[in-house]
Amino acid sequence: MSIRPIEPGDLQALEALVESTGVGLTSLPRDRAALAQRIEHSQQSFAQSSASADCAAERLFFFVLEDSTTARIVGTTAIKAGIGLSEPYYSYRLSTVVHASRELGVHKVVPTLYLTNDYTGCAEIGSLYLHSDYRHSGNGRLLSKCRFLFLAEFAARFPSKVVAEMRGVSDERGRSPFWDSLGQHFFSMEFRRADYLTGTRGKTFIAELMPRNPIYVPLLRPEAQAVIGRVHDHTRAALTFLQEEGFHYEGYVDIFDAGPTMEARVEQIRSVRQSERLHVRIGPVVESAPRRLISNTRWGEFRCVLVPAGRIGNELVVDAATGRALGIDSGAPVRVMAPK
Template sequence: MMLIRPVQHKDLADILVLAGKTGIGMTSLPKDEKHLAARIERAIATWEGHLERGEQGYLFVLEDSEQQKVVGVSAIEVAVGLSEPWYNFRVGTLVHASKALNVYKPVPTLYLSNDHTGYSELCTLFLDQDYRHNKNGQLLSKVRFLFIATFRQYFARKVIAEMRGVSDENGLSPFWEGVGRHFFGMDFAQADFLTGTGQKSFIAELMPKHPLYVDFLTPEARAVIGTVHPQTAPARAVLESEGLHYQGYVDIFDAGPTLEADIDDIRAVKQSRRLKVVIGESASDAPCYLVANENYVNYRALLVHGGVTEGSLTLDRHSAEALGVAAGDTVRAITLFQQEHAS
């Protein structure tokens, strides 16, 4: 069974293995044992209520219960930019005009921005290559929306997700080569590692404070602004299907797009339902549901083919035990895909 649960201290070794498989460009999951241990500790402290809002962050794991192995992770930051500045580029336009010369020319620009300060963030989504089947990726990504729907009071008005931008297998980023290298004097991989391990002060110290004219960049750098890494395209599609969209903000290192939405407009927040548990057998052709208990500290979620009738959801005994619920308890559920409908 594939089960979502909060991260635990014992998961460090498995998560370190996963971090070694991400490649360059995923700043939130660096292969650094000390940093990952601190990330796990911070998530546990968040669930225990020990941290200020700007430090809070949830980390979920996808566990193969038969193998007793963590095979994926996903996370939510409660409010970015409150403890240290949150940077991105806003893609804008300057107009150069002269009536005398009959010239009117819009010029695309990049502005250094802190506009997303205080927003919640979806981040750190990674699934082992061997498990990218049977809707595991959908489960790992979308469970965050169901958690937000259940515990809405802990999150901001808006949510963002920074998508990994274009880089090759050697860690070469066209945007970094066209922009970042001129200001930072280091390789993309080094800058990526520094930010992933929390060493971000150099961004404020070295980033240009004035708008950058996109037309002055190399064709290769211009071409990747707002473009995702090929391996990230499925993750972007999942988020867009749930209501997030690109609004003209990109990462300052690789120019990957930032998706955003009002949390209350997200499908799982609007459409998920609280249902009473009935123990039994449901038809295998029933709609696929993402189902979670409502236990904040011992949160559990999984996928089931469930039958929904008159405010109840039928779960088999094995699924109910995994969720930690019994007949008559309440769970929150939503169809995994928008087009599916309960009978």
């Protein structure tokens, strides 16, 4: 199982994978043209080898998980850099307003949602999806943690803050209580349709029609209030993983389904802090060797695997198959960490 950047030839395999994602993963729309555009965007971003964190354009680094025994694409993950620079990046910030009257003896604290662009310029991790047939053997952690090894190796090319929009609550029919109580009043469409359009066209065209005034939470339906800042049942494991990595919730939620946005400083992410650079020795690996997350250090030819590897001082001992998967020979630098 190997992580690599997506390629134009992966479009058909990506389409097949997306068919099993369900509703709510707007970064992987069921639209061939939109998926092709993401692949092209990723290719262009990797081609900018001198790109820096302050470049005035959004960049996308899209990775796939490939089963080398079948050449099947079974998972996706991505990092965006400079979000909100090409088009606004909207969030609701949950805050409070106090209504008080000393004369009447009233002091009321009212939770309120404010439309913001506070995450403009940050990096964002997302597009994380693993086919159900492969949700075992550490594949999920490989798919998740490879992004942090990439960030650790190329930190100078990314903003210092990373965010992750978590999928909010929706039912088996794709209906969102938050959307039904708020967004639907401004658009004649169901959440499933809005979800598709944001994945193919972005959020700007919808966000521009959302009310700019603060939203008083008590005016929403109780079922909508109850899901603000909550994640979909299928996203709980991903939320726990990010919390373990040091991501935290600061009261920002998605403008459509009210799923929480998690954030962290790059240098504070656990996998970034605990990863280290070693050099490789190709050779036999003892059966008792622990499995380690290992990536090469190549910008446009990034590879990452989760395999048994030994260690002798500052050398990491891997077998020949691992060397081939990473595209490296003895003496080459790698970034490595022992997964939890």
